[in-house]
Amino acid sequence: MSKLKILIFPDPRLRTVASKVVVVDDEIRTLIKDMLETMYKGEGIGLAATQVDVHKRVIVIDVSEEKNKPLVLINPLIEEIIETNKLPYSEGCLSVPGFYEELERPSKVKISTLDLNNKTLKIEAEGILSVVIQHEMDHLEGKIFVDYLSNLKREMIRKKLIKQKKISTAN
Ligand code: GNR
């Protein structure tokens, strides 16, 4: 397995809309292994392929306490928003390191997805899992959680991350 490099906001590649996976083959399974390793090493609870500059509709998630319940989503679709009531949650993103902001998203969703063996699965997700699935599906559309913030906040975050990048590349 190998750890992949994560793109940092405002990298324009994070705006790419991902393409559907045609067939789940060994190349996709290797990508998933590497994404899981990258997510666990980064101490994230989710990762979309977009974030590692692979523009395919692949997501890995693990919201378990022990970090031993990986969930893989391929070509996920929201089938139904079951609970429209909004769940406030402080969101972070491995592509926006160091910044956390409270957002509200539907608290319960039903999705359909392919599994590692090309089989269609339906999943009902609530709570944090519902939030993370929606956060990751946004990445596949080129959308980042900072897009929901005010222009002022997003600009502040953008400037700070550009500054940090300049410092780290100078060292
Ligand atoms: O690690 C992550 N934590 C998190 C917290 C609240 C809402 C969403 C997330 S996902 C994020 C990892 C990430 O950037 N996934 O794209």
Ligand code: NI
């Ligand atoms: Ni993210």
